Amino acid sequence: MDVTKNNRVLDTAALHASASNTETETATHIQTPLPDKPLVSIRPSKSWTPLNLRDLWLYRDLLYFLVWRDVKVRYKQTALGVAWAVMQPLFTMVIFSLIFGRLAGMKSDGIPYPLFAYAGLLPWTFFANAVTSSGNSLVGSANLITKVYFPRPLIPVAAVIAGLVDFAIAFLLLAVLMVYYRVELSAHILMLLPLVLLTTLLAVGVGMWMSALNVKYRDIRHALPFVIQLWFFASPIIYPASIFQDWRWLIALNPMAGLIEGYRAALFGRPFDWLMLALSGGLTLTLSIYAAFTFRRMEKSFADII
Amino acid sequence: MSPIIKVENLGKQYRIGAAQASYATLRDSLVGTVRAPFRRWRRRGAENSSETFWAIKDVNFEIAPGEVVGVIGRNGAGKSTLLKMLSRITEPTTGGIDLYGRIASLLEVGTGFHPELTGRENIFLNGAILGMRKTEIAARFDEIVAFSEVDKFIDTPVKHYSSGMYVRLAFAVAAHLEPEILIIDEVLSVGDAAFQKKCMGKMSSVARQGRTVLFVSHNMGAVVQLCSRAIILKQGECILDTDAPTAVSRYLNESERLTSAATFADEPDKDVQILSVSLTSAQGESISVHPHTDAFCLTIDYRVTEWKSGSYVCVDVFNENDVRLLWSSDVRSVDEMVEQRAPGAYRARVTIPGGVLSPGFYYFTSAIFAPGRGTAFDVKDKSVSLEIADAGSLLSNFGIRPHAATMIPLGWETSRLN
Numbered sequence: 001m002d003v004t005k006n007n008r009v010l011d012t013a014a015l016h017a018s019a020s021n022t023e024t025e026t027a028t029h030i031q032t033p034l035p036d037k038p039l040v041s042i043r044p045s046k047s048w049t050p051l052n053l054r055d056l057w058l059y060r061d062l063l064y065f066l067v068w069r070d071v072k073v074r075y076k077q078t079a080l081g082v083a084w085a086v087m088q089p090l091f092t093m094v095i096f097s098l099i100f101g102r103l104a105g106m107k108s109d110g111i112p113y114p115l116f117a118y119a120g121l122l123p124w125t126f127f128a129n130a131v132t133s134s135g136n137s138l139v140g141s142a143n144l145i146t147k148v149y150f151p152r153p154l155i156p157v158a159a160v161i162a163g164l165v166d167f168a169i170a171f172l173l174l175a176v177l178m179v180y181y182r183v184e185l186s187a188h189i190l191m192l193l194p195l196v197l198l199t200t201l202l203a204v205g206v207g208m209w210m211s212a213l214n215v216k217y218r219d220i221r222h223a224l225p226f227v228i229q230l231w232f233f234a235s236p237i238i239y240p241a242s243i244f245q246d247w248r249w250l251i252a253l254n255p256m257a258g259l260i261e262g263y264r265a266a267l268f269g270r271p272f273d274w275l276m277l278a279l280s281g282g283l284t285l286t287l288s289i290y291a292a293f294t295f296r297r298m299e300k301s302f303a304d305i306i
Numbered sequence: 307m308s309p310i311i312k313v314e315n316l317g318k319q320y321r322i323g324a325a326q327a328s329y330a331t332l333r334d335s336l337v338g339t340v341r342a343p344f345r346r347w348r349r350r351g352a353e354n355s356s357e358t359f360w361a362i363k364d365v366n367f368e369i370a371p372g373e374v375v376g377v378i379g380r381n382g383a384g385k386s387t388l389l390k391m392l393s394r395i396t397e398p399t400t401g402g403i404d405l406y407g408r409i410a411s412l413l414e415v416g417t418g419f420h421p422e423l424t425g426r427e428n429i430f431l432n433g434a435i436l437g438m439r440k441t442e443i444a445a446r447f448d449e450i451v452a453f454s455e456v457d458k459f460i461d462t463p464v465k466h467y468s469s470g471m472y473v474r475l476a477f478a479v480a481a482h483l484e485p486e487i488l489i490i491d492e493v494l495s496v497g498d499a500a501f502q503k504k505c506m507g508k509m510s511s512v513a514r515q516g517r518t519v520l521f522v523s524h525n526m527g528a529v530v531q532l533c534s535r536a537i538i539l540k541q542g543e544c545i546l547d548t549d550a551p552t553a554v555s556r557y558l559n560e561s562e563r564l565t566s567a568a569t570f571a572d573e574p575d576k577d578v579q580i581l582s583v584s585l586t587s588a589q590g591e592s593i594s595v596h597p598h599t600d601a602f603c604l605t606i607d608y609r610v611t612e613w614k615s616g617s618y619v620c621v622d623v624f625n626e627n628d629v630r631l632l633w634s635s636d637v638r639s640v641d642e643m644v645e646q647r648a649p650g651a652y653r654a655r656v657t658i659p660g661g662v663l664s665p666g667f668y669y670f671t672s673a674i675f676a677p678g679r680g681t682a683f684d685v686k687d688k689s690v691s692l693e694i695a696d697a698g699s700l701l702s703n704f705g706i707r708p709h710a711a712t713m714i715p716l717g718w719e720t721s722r723l724n
Contacts, residue, residue: 016599024323034310034406035406036369038312038405038406039407040405041402041405042392042398042405043398043401044397044398044400059434059437061438061439062434062435062437064432064434065430065435065440066429066431068431069420069423069427069431072422072423073423079424090340093444094689109356143417144420144435146381146434147395147414147417148411148413148418149393149394149395149437150437165649238423300396300397301397303395303396
């Protein structure tokens with residue numbers, strides 16, 4: 001240890017020599033002219049400002065690497081690996097089919113119950129996992145947040161996008177089920193992409209909002225699983241939205257309801273409930289914008305309180 | 307030249323007990339919201355009271371492109387807060403910073419390293435976290451691997467790395483950042499001696515390329531070696547901004563209180579214990595500033611309950627740059643070792659002749675060792691300190707600061723040759 005200290009210290013005479021060296025070499029170095037306006041101006045921010053999209057774009061590679069890390073690490077040292085992505089909705093589907101499909105005789109709009117349940121569980125599992133991991137993502141990245149600058153929204157957003165990989169894998173099983181039950185595809189399947197985008201946006205919105213709140217109130221960590229569970233029962237997963245009949249608008253206040261019904265309509269070629277879908281889309285957008293502003297307002301204190 | 311960093315009236319206010327506030331529960335906050343209007347009405351203008359403190363207050367400075375500036379100060383002086391604001395980790399409360407170049411900060415090496423990922427994967431992840439583009443990292447990948455010296459294990463998960471390898475890889479990524487402004491916090495205190503030397507070399511080459519560097523360290527030697535200029539922070543305020551050697555010596559002079567004597571509480575479970583250490587003149591008077599020409603004494607009083615054969619008392623003398631200048635013990639060879647000391651109190655006194663130490667500040671570590679590797683009875687680390695004042699050395703007459711660590715009087719003879 002002492003040797004290293006000795007190494008680092010020069011005596012004063014050598015010091016002056018090295019200092020003058022630095023000066024001459026700096027002088028010979030060609031300086032690029034400085035910009036007239038500062039590249040970055042750091043000021044106390046006002047409380048309501050929109051997201052800094054330019055910064056997000058500059059750091060797009062980091063988003064890629066954060067997603068890549070989450071995906072890569074998720075199934076390391078697991079015996080079943082990626083199969084877990086299918087296992088969760090598959091076994092839930094089997095249990096629900098037995099309990100609700102067979103025993104309770106739940107209606108399923110004329111679709112075989114297992115298929116009906118799996119088509120609902122698929123987007124739900126993605127949404128629930130994405131919101132949970134996104135909601136805990138900032139607190140889990142405290143070491144990054146206190147040590148280095150990068151646009152903070154990348155962390156909860158990356159957590160959601162990483163969930164899309166599992167979503168895609170679980171979709172493969174759906175394809176198998178659909179072949180098994182001989183479901184014919186219709187043009188409605190084209191709605192799948194906008195539905196996935198909306199679900200992702202909703203998960204990003206809720207996830208960002210929860211992650212920011214979680215930094216300040218660790219209550220979120222405990223409340224989130226509970227809220228997700230309630231939300232599950234408020235969504236038409238084990239039951240069809242049609243059982244509500246005239247009260248459908250009530251269930252439509254849950255943006256996931258319109259989306260899940262939308263998935264079923266797209267996959268099984270059934271008519272879309274456009275009003276419900278529009279309501280879900282509108283709610284998703286409003287919620288995401290609100291979440292973005294809330295996040296922006298809270299992010300400046302993340303490093304101080306995390 | 308116009309500045310590349312401009313800091314104006316910078317201030318950062320923290321709430322005292324912010325840590326507790328961060329664990330505020332939702333319930334507290336809800337209750338707080340309800341009560342807020344009343345509280346505001348009741349305690350108007352209580353904002354600046356004792357509930358808050360300024361970690362940084364009214365700091366102003368400008369840094370020209372290519373300057374290498376050290377930031378020094380005690381713990382809690384606001385160095386970290388300043389760096390965190392410069393690197394945009396936390397927002398200022400007042401004032402602002404303008405940066406006219408791309409900035410990268412290294413407040414820690416290996417930020418975001420994931421133990422499950424391989425060295426190769428972590429280079430990319432860490433590079434992206436530090437603000438590098440994927441293409442930039444790919445272009446410098448081979449250089450980074452070569453610098454880190456872990457090429458054989460580059461496809462092994464870093465959780466299997468030794469701590470030395472881990473740190474080398476982490477530093478290698480950081481060292482290959484190429485921003486115009488680089489902020490460094492204490493990252494040099496990593497790795498083994500050889501790697502530290504390599505790091506210092508890399509740092510000075512970065513500085514010589516015309517990069518602007520802000521360097522925070524407790525190692526005054528490193529600050530003097532790397533920086534051309536230094537800023538001293540004290541309780542959040544910038545108290546001095548001048549050339550590095552001046553700033554460092556000023557910092558050391560004013561921040562260290564000299565202690566000429568120290569006594570220690572008796573710890574009965576120790577077989578041999580140091581009871582007190584003191585510095586005195588040859589005449590036995592207590593001293594804190596002493597002329598460099600005069601001898602002085604270090605006295606160690608100790609208690610023996612159970613002596614181990616061959617134990618010895620010793621002293622280390624450190625200068626202000628933390629260099630161990632001198633070591634001395636009460637026995638000089640194995641033959642002189644003491645077989646047995648009866649239980650009781652003893653006094654060891656060593657005399658350091660005049661002229662051995664050149665003007666400056668010195669710290670004395672006293673210890674009693676039992677023979678065998680690393681078995682210390684008692685170590686009192688830098689418990690006493692002393693300023694050696696220049697009592698009219700030859701060079702001081704010409705206005706030259708003492709530039710050698712020691713000035714031991716040597717015998718010179720001059721004879722006429724023709």
